[in-house]
Amino acid sequence: MTQVSSVGTYLPCWGSALRRQVGDDEDALTLAVEAGRAALDGAAGVERVIVISRDLPLLEGGNAAVLLAGLGLDPEIEVGERLGGAPAALDALTSARPRTLVIGTDLEPAGAGAALTGDEGLSVRLSARLARSLPVRTRDAAGTVHDYGDPRLLRERGLLASVAAAGVEKPVAVAGADRKLAGSLCAGLPPELPTVGASAPFFALAAMVREDTTGTLLAVEQASLTGVVVETGTVRVNRREPQARPMPRGRDTPGAEIPISLAAYDRAFEPKLRWEAGRHPGRDELDFPPRYHVGRDGSLSTDYTLVPLPRTGTVYTGVTVHVPVPGLRTPYSLVIVELDGVEVRALVKVTGTEPGTVGIGDRGRMVLRRVAVRSGVPDYGYAFQPEGEA
Numbered sequence: 001m002t003q004v005s006s007v008g009t010y011l012p013c014w015g016s017a018l019r020r021q022v023g024d025d026e027d028a029l030t031l032a033v034e035a036g037r038a039a040l041d042g043a044a045g046v047e048r049v050i051v052i053s054r055d056l057p058l059l060e061g062g063n064a065a066v067l068l069a070g071l072g073l074d075p076e077i078e079v080g081e082r083l084g085g086a087p088a089a090l091d092a093l094t095s096a097r098p099r100t101l102v103i104g105t106d107l108e109p110a111g112a113g114a115a116l117t118g119d120e121g122l123s124v125r126l127s128a129r130l131a132r133s134l135p136v137r138t139r140d141a142a143g144t145v146h147d148y149g150d151p152r153l154l155r156e157r158g159l160l161a162s163v164a165a166a167g168v169e170k171p172v173a174v175a176g177a178d179r180k181l182a183g184s185l186c187a188g189l190p191p192e193l194p195t196v197g198a199s200a201p202f203f204a205l206a207a208m209v210r211e212d213t214t215g216t217l218l219a220v221e222q223a224s225l226t227g228v229v230v231e232t233g234t235v236r237v238n239r240r241e242p243q244a245r246p247m248p249r250g251r252d253t254p255g256a257e258i259p260i261s262l263a264a265y266d267r268a269f270e271p272k273l274r275w276e277a278g279r280h281p282g283r284d285e286l287d288f289p290p291r292y293h294v295g296r297d298g299s300l301s302t303d304y305t306l307v308p309l310p311r312t313g314t315v316y317t318g319v320t321v322h323v324p325v326p327g328l329r330t331p332y333s334l335v336i337v338e339l340d341g342v343e344v345r346a347l348v349k350v351t352g353t354e355p356g357t358v359g360i361g362d363r364g365r366m367v368l369r370r371v372a373v374r375s376g377v378p379d380y381g382y383a384f385q386p387e388g389e390a
Helices: 029-041 064-071 086-092 151-166 179-185 202-209 262-272
Strands: 002-010 050-054 079-082 100-107 112-118 122-130 137-139 144-149 173-175 215-221 224-230 236-238 274-281 305-308 312-321 332-339 346-350 363-374 375-385
Touching: 002 029, 002 086, 002 202, 029 050, 029 064, 029 100, 029 236, 029 346, 029 363, 029 375, 050 086, 064 079, 064 215, 079 086, 086 100, 086 122, 086 173, 086 202, 086 215, 086 224, 100 202, 100 262, 112 202, 122 151, 122 202, 144 274, 151 179, 151 215, 151 224, 173 179, 173 202, 202 215, 202 236, 262 305, 262 375, 274 346, 312 346, 332 363, 346 363
Parallel strands: 002 236, 050 079, 050 100, 173 215, 346 375
Antiparallel strands: 002 112, 002 122, 100 112, 122 224, 137 144, 215 224, 274 305, 312 332, 312 363, 332 346, 363 375
């Protein structure tokens, strides 16, 4: 039996109430970081992270370094990356040791959810697991999707046959199926979930906690399923689900994009993704980005230490850029943010709102985003999300 101490969910602000979509600066990894930080929210002692998705950006080289940096966790923590949907996410949760952060993330529809296991909390017990093959929809390594397009076959020979074979009791929630199909399986009215992939079970858990409901939760994908019994327990739920709105209009400019320098990427990785400034011995001020200092005697000081920066601040000034730039969607807004409690100002892009709508004095938080894709490599950094949109 697994004890869940906290659940976090995240939905992008773009799209509609029924179907969210990622912005041009978001991907599966930034969604995972948002949901993971929502589940952590000050918790300490994480020993392992598992992320489940079908949309992770780096199939070679791994996503662990960016994920741990964005979550603010130790780079030596074990990270497991799994390919899968809703059943794989529940499998990972039910087999997780205490102090494991399990994250599921999806792009279509977009959303992410996470759960942190502990020694006490909401009890989740495995009740059924069944793996059957009915490949109605497939996707190969190149991303090509083949859809057999027979929903009746999927329903009758897939989901319903698997539920009957598993012999589970009537569920109260179904992750991985649309609302109509879930309603035909459940004992009552199931919660409406915004995703159908790896993140769906976490949205279902959050909904069950909100409604103070216990019972069976099913996670399904084509003809496979995993079922758990959710029992009583105290759990903290943190939902980052802003109101949906249409994606702002913009234009993409063709042309030669700025290539990546992996040497520069490596030098900037830790302070940029962990959001840290440098402090030299004997000095109180912080340098962001960190840099070497030349003393009055001409000596070079290189032994600075990295200090975490606050993730909230106030807009000091800003500008909206309309000049077309290859590789960047225009227009976009840039702001200088005065971070709380330290004498540090940072130049960052604005995210999560229409360009040109952020003004001097606006409050907000710093969030991990994909600032560019250079030479095929996702380049991550921080952006300013206005407080009203956070």
